[in-house]
Amino acid sequence: MGILQRSLGVIALAVLFVYGSPALASDDRARQPLADDFVIAIHGGGGVRKRDKMTKELEAAYRAALRQSLQAGYDILVAGGDSIAAVEAAVIVLEDSPLFNAGKGSSFNREGIHELDASIMDGRTANAGAVGVVQGVKNPITLARKIMEDTPHVMMAGEGARQFARSAGLELVAPHYFWTERKWKSLQRRLQQGTEYGRKPRQASIRDSGSSAWGTVGAVARDRYGNLAAATSTGGREGKLPGRIGDSPIIGAGTYAHNDTLAASSTGLGEYVIRVVSTKLMSDLMAFKGYSAQQAVKASMQRVVDMGGGVGVIAVDKGGEVVMRYSGRGMYRGFVREDGEFVTGIYEN
Numbered sequence: 235m236g237i238l239q240r241s242l243g244v245i246a247l248a249v250l251f252v253y254g255s256p257a258l259a260s261d262d263r264a265r266q267p268l269a270d271d272f273v274i275a276i277h278g279g280g281g282v283r284k285r286d287k288m289t290k291e292l293e294a295a296y297r298a299a300l301r302q303s304l305q306a307g308y309d310i311l312v313a314g315g316d317s318i319a320a321v322e323a324a325v326i327v328l329e330d331s332p333l334f335n336a337g338k339g340s341s342f343n344r345e346g347i348h349e350l351d352a353s354i355m356d357g358r359t360a361n362a363g364a365v366g367v368v369q370g371v372k373n374p375i376t377l378a379r380k381i382m383e384d385t386p387h388v389m390m391a392g393e394g395a396r397q398f399a400r401s402a403g404l405e406l407v408a409p410h411y412f413w414t415e416r417k418w419k420s421l422q423r424r425l426q427q428g429t430e431y432g433r434k435p436r437q438a439s440i441r442d443s444g445s446s447a448w449g450t451v452g453a454v455a456r457d458r459y460g461n462l463a464a465a466t467s468t469g470g471r472e473g474k475l476p477g478r479i480g481d482s483p484i485i486g487a488g489t490y491a492h493n494d495t496l497a498a499s500s501t502g503l504g505e506y507v508i509r510v511v512s513t514k515l516m517s518d519l520m521a522f523k524g525y526s527a528q529q530a531v532k533a534s535m536q537r538v539v540d541m542g543g544g545v546g547v548i549a550v551d552k553g554g555e556v557v558m559r560y561s562g563r564g565m566y567r568g569f570v571r572e573d574g575e576f577v578t579g580i581y582e583n
């Protein structure tokens with residue numbers, strides 16, 4: 235990207251922050267890529283710590299994990315691999331990190347158990363795979379991909395999903411693998427305060443639910459061949475009732491990809507995102523109303539915000555434009571294009 239394009243991008247961003255909707259902070263970075271350019275974008279959830287609770291060391295650790303995730307996807311795409319493989323690889327890195335609410339760092343439900351959700355979608359074929367409330371599977375995103383590729387189904391849940399993971403040779407782990415002190419203490423605080431699942435959606439906004447209440451990881455990519463893919467994985471909402479399923483494994487809510495429109499992955503309170511059918515709405519706005527990816531993401535997010543919810547989204551469109559928006563105080567995020575310039579962010583700048 236030339237210096238002029240870069241400067242224009244910075245000016246556009248500044249304009250957006252000053253004049254944009256106050257409810258929606260944005261980190262949109264657009265550009266017209268070459269036809270064979272690729273891009274991958276990731277998020278590590280919108281439940282970011284307050285700035286005064288973010289130490290330099292912790293911020294460096296978050297940025298390093300985001301960078302490692304982008305690198306995993308980049309390595310696949312630069313070698314000519316496809317977008318599905320890239321988003322899976324990027325999400326695995328985030329699932330394996332204790333920093334994010336997915337895989338290893340997942341939130342507990344109110345019984346102190348980890349029930350994980352994930353989904354993946356291939357924008358070329360419209361194939362999709364999803365898993366809900368699964369226990370003991372180290373990388374739910376790989377299970378979602380296996381369900382997509384090796385079964386006649388789209389979605390599996392619970393014990394049946396775990397049995398399938400075992401038969402497919404995926405790595406199973408004991409419950410303590412997912413135990414982290416930070417998440418355990420956070421659950422205890424929540425249970426003491428009585429702010430767990432019992433809050434009705436209208437009473438529980440993203441702002442008042444605390445940084446560890448939510449979080450999710452996701453990746454979207456466009457490969458050299460123009461194929462889009464999206465993947466999302468989460469431990470779900472902290473203190474949730476056993477058996478609760480959020481938006482992350484719901485195709486069209488937490489995850490959606492179609493080569494003609496966009497690939498998108500959400501983070502936010504699933505109880506809102508599901509009812510807006512948020513990522514499918516984005517795709518439909520583009521397909522039937524001629525919206526750009528930025529316009530579609532913004533309009534869909536506004537619906538969630540208007541209902542009283544909070545949401546963050548990453549998306550890439552068929553032309554390779556990246557959109558990253560969030561309604562809370564920030565979102566762990568990043569992207570990289572073919573030029574190998576890795577960009578990561580947490581707050582507004």
Ligand code: ASP
Pocket residue numbers: 279280281447448449450468469470471479480481482488500501502503504505
């Ligand atoms: N969307 C996830 C859920 O509701 C949580 C999150 O993204 O924060 O399970």
